[in-house]
Amino acid sequence: MADKKGTYYITTPIYYPSSNLHIGHTYCTVMADAMARFKRLTGYDVRFLTGTDEHGQKIQTIAEEKGVSPQEYVDGVVAGIKDLWKTMEISYDDFIRTTEDRHVKRVQAIFNKMYEKGDIYKGEYEGLYCTPCESFWTESQLVDGCCPDCGRPVQKAKEEAYFFRLSRYEDQLIDLLENTDFLEPESRRNEMLGFIRQGLDDLCISRSTFDWGIPVPIDEKHVIYVWLDALTNYITALGYPDDPELFEKYWPVDVHLVGKEIVRFHSIIWPAMLMSLEIPLPKKVLGHGWLLLEGGKMSKSKGNVVDPVKLIDRYGIDALKYFLLREYTFGQDGVFTNEVMLKRMNYDLANDLGNLLSRTASMIEKYNGGIVPDATTEDDIDRDLKAIAVGAANKVEAQMDKFAFNMALEEIWIVIRRANKYIDEKCPWILARDEAKKAELDTCLHNLAEVLRIVSILIYPFMHTTSDKIRKQMGLWYADVVWEDAMEFEMMYQEQVKKGEAIFPRLDIEKELAELEEMQKAGSEPEEENIPLELKPEIEYDDFDKIDFRVGLIEKAEKHPKADKLLVFQVKMGTERRQIVSGVAEDFTPEEMVGQKVIVVANLKPRKLRGLESKGMLLFAENGKRCEIVTTTAPDGEAVN
Ligand code: MSP
Numbered sequence: 001m002a003d004k005k006g007t008y009y010i011t012t013p014i015y016y017p018s019s020n021l022h023i024g025h026t027y028c029t030v031m032a033d034a035m036a037r038f039k040r041l042t043g044y045d046v047r048f049l050t051g052t053d054e055h056g057q058k059i060q061t062i063a064e065e066k067g068v069s070p071q072e073y074v075d076g077v078v079a080g081i082k083d084l085w086k087t088m089e090i091s092y093d094d095f096i097r098t099t100e101d102r103h104v105k106r107v108q109a110i111f112n113k114m115y116e117k118g119d120i121y122k123g124e125y126e127g128l129y130c131t132p133c134e135s136f137w138t139e140s141q142l143v144d145g146c147c148p149d150c151g152r153p154v155q156k157a158k159e160e161a162y163f164f165r166l167s168r169y170e171d172q173l174i175d176l177l178e179n180t181d182f183l184e185p186e187s188r189r190n191e192m193l194g195f196i197r198q199g200l201d202d203l204c205i206s207r208s209t210f211d212w213g214i215p216v217p218i219d220e221k222h223v224i225y226v227w228l229d230a231l232t233n234y235i236t237a238l239g240y241p242d243d244p245e246l247f248e249k250y251w252p253v254d255v256h257l258v259g260k261e262i263v264r265f266h267s268i269i270w271p272a273m274l275m276s277l278e279i280p281l282p283k284k285v286l287g288h289g290w291l292l293l294e295g296g297k298m299s300k301s302k303g304n305v306v307d308p309v310k311l312i313d314r315y316g317i318d319a320l321k322y323f324l325l326r327e328y329t330f331g332q333d334g335v336f337t338n339e340v341m342l343k344r345m346n347y348d349l350a351n352d353l354g355n356l357l358s359r360t361a362s363m364i365e366k367y368n369g370g371i372v373p374d375a376t377t378e379d380d381i382d383r384d385l386k387a388i389a390v391g392a393a394n395k396v397e398a399q400m401d402k403f404a405f406n407m408a409l410e411e412i413w414i415v416i417r418r419a420n421k422y423i424d425e426k427c428p429w430i431l432a433r434d435e436a437k438k439a440e441l442d443t444c445l446h447n448l449a450e451v452l453r454i455v456s457i458l459i460y461p462f463m464h465t466t467s468d469k470i471r472k473q474m475g476l477w478y479a480d481v482v483w484e485d486a487m488e489f490e491m492m493y494q495e496q497v498k499k500g501e502a503i504f505p506r507l508d509i510e511k512e513l514a515e516l517e518e519m520q521k522a523g524s525e526p527e528e529e530n531i532p533l534e535l536k537p538e539i540e541y542d543d544f545d546k547i548d549f550r551v552g553l554i555e556k557a558e559k560h561p562k563a564d565k566l567l568v569f570q571v572k573m574g575t576e577r578r579q580i581v582s583g584v585a586e587d588f589t590p591e592e593m594v595g596q597k598v599i600v601v602a603n604l605k606p607r608k609l610r611g612l613e614s615k616g617m618l619l620f621a622e623n624g625k626r627c628e629i630v631t632t633t634a635p636d637g638e639a640v641n
Helices: 023-041 057-066 070-087 101-116 166-179 186-197 226-231 244-250 260-277 308-315 317-327 338-368 380-401 405-426 435-458 464-473 483-487 509-522 541-545
Strands: 007-015 045-052 094-097 120-130 135-137 155-164 219-224 255-259 285-288 291-293 549-560 563-573 576-582 597-601 607-609 612-614 620-622 627-629
Touching: 007 023, 007 244, 023 045, 023 255, 023 285, 023 291, 023 308, 023 317, 045 070, 057 070, 070 094, 070 308, 094 101, 101 120, 101 219, 101 226, 101 260, 155 219, 155 260, 166 186, 166 260, 186 260, 226 260, 255 260, 260 285, 308 317, 308 509, 317 338, 317 405, 317 464, 338 405, 338 435, 338 464, 338 509, 380 405, 380 435, 380 483, 405 435, 435 464, 435 483, 549 576, 563 597, 576 612
Parallel strands: 007 045, 007 255, 045 094, 255 285
Antiparallel strands: 120 135, 120 155, 549 563, 549 597, 563 576, 607 612, 620 627
16 A cells, blocks of 8 residues: 555535435446545545435425425435445445434534624525425526526515525635635636625525424524535534544545535535634535436436436446446536447447456466466567556546546556557467467567556556456456556566456347336336425415305306306305306306305405306316316305315
């Protein structure tokens, strides 16, 4: 192992356990995992944190619908998330759940600190609220009058709440974004600066309309609203504020890896909170792009998510990880298609890497009894191969410093493709026919073995299982994977090679495409949506209680003599008979209404409609186009509650 180069703390967003995770979440976690493994291999003392963001109205509502407590609900989903990370061999050092005691008590301590400092105060919040997203929006942020995140309707809402004095930190935030490389990609920086320059409102950090959250320590009617609860996970998991050991060791964090939609929270709200707490700021917030489907964004409610588990079952963890890291450019959106994935798996993994290993292992078995021979000759082709192979590690490292996973892998594949070309140039099968060329043949086989040894080190952070398989076949099972060894040639000495199964079987793309499509169709029943209705303002129970609903029997119905749209009904309720006029002549004939038992608002103040008195109102279900009659079999005159 290399000398320790210092600490490296990396985090993913903490995911909402509202439902199972899809390939988009997997993408972020796979990148963080590859980086954590890379840093460990290159000599850093790494801490890799992930977790789940478990509070809020949405979770509470889902749990209620399922008839379980929110805690029971999240426990179930979180167990599934942990299983997924286990299956994918995600090497996190800590998994924080915001419902854990350690987090709850530390968030409360943080709240108190900010409150005592005067950065938290009580006020009243009024805004347009999107329940599924748990977000208040301003009028100007709405898109077509709906939530800009999910496109669903918003409702006016007002509540007493605690606020964080975000506005106090405007100048410091501008300075941070203008004068440091705290936020990347750079394009995001200008967007955020523009946002701050419009003026920052103080941030509402509590709610009293639901209770699934961490209680505000000074006022138990309120729970702490999601962003103060969520963002602080990055420090509460390190023990802040009461247990300084890990915090002092790993803070400030090296990288918060986040999707582009939450860059704003991480580059404005989060640093302001840390400024308030007077603790150092993150070294970097890195926003990555989204994985899209051809039809647009992946969404559980649209039923178009790609399930990573199914792909892993079929193609293996390493193939999926490789594809995600190789195909997409960090910071940009990318489209996920089965075809692109299958092609990558076939061309890069089965053809390039798989073939290099199987050809090399079989030739060493066939031409040298399975023992890696020594190299005693060298020509320009050998020198070229060697130079490319030993030079790759530094190039990979340079790409990883930029989070350019795809380019890091490309550097490795340059070596792999060069080695395949080397086989074609050297034609070992021809050298083998001539005793006089034995030394040249030995060099060729030796060099190929060396390249595979180097490749097994280079790919280790991205695909460690494949690396292990290569090392096993090349007789290197006994040696540790050491990054610096990828910069050396001539490290192999008479290892015993044993050809194994193909590490990546060739796929029949047409057949796979058809089967995947079938599979994805079968598993893509859209989830039932739960979009709150757009309603008139809430009324008090007492208001409702003023209305007297009764069952009424329509004894007689006729057209209004002066209005085409109105019908005039004679309605019996108990022993009382009265006239009610309704605007339903376009939907019903008088004949079909006679004999129906309907629900009547019986204590509505009488009024005249085109000259005829109407005493009460009949209830109809209506969708703005057509009315449906609401009937009952209860005796007329009976109260409806
Ligand atoms: N709980 C908040 C984050 C709080 S962090 C203090 C949250 N959770 S989430 O479950 O919605 O996860 C969001 C993250 O998942 C994104 O930021 C991104 O990293 C990842 N992705 C979710 N869908 C994605 C895609 N379709 N494509 C790529 N990444 C995606 O927001």
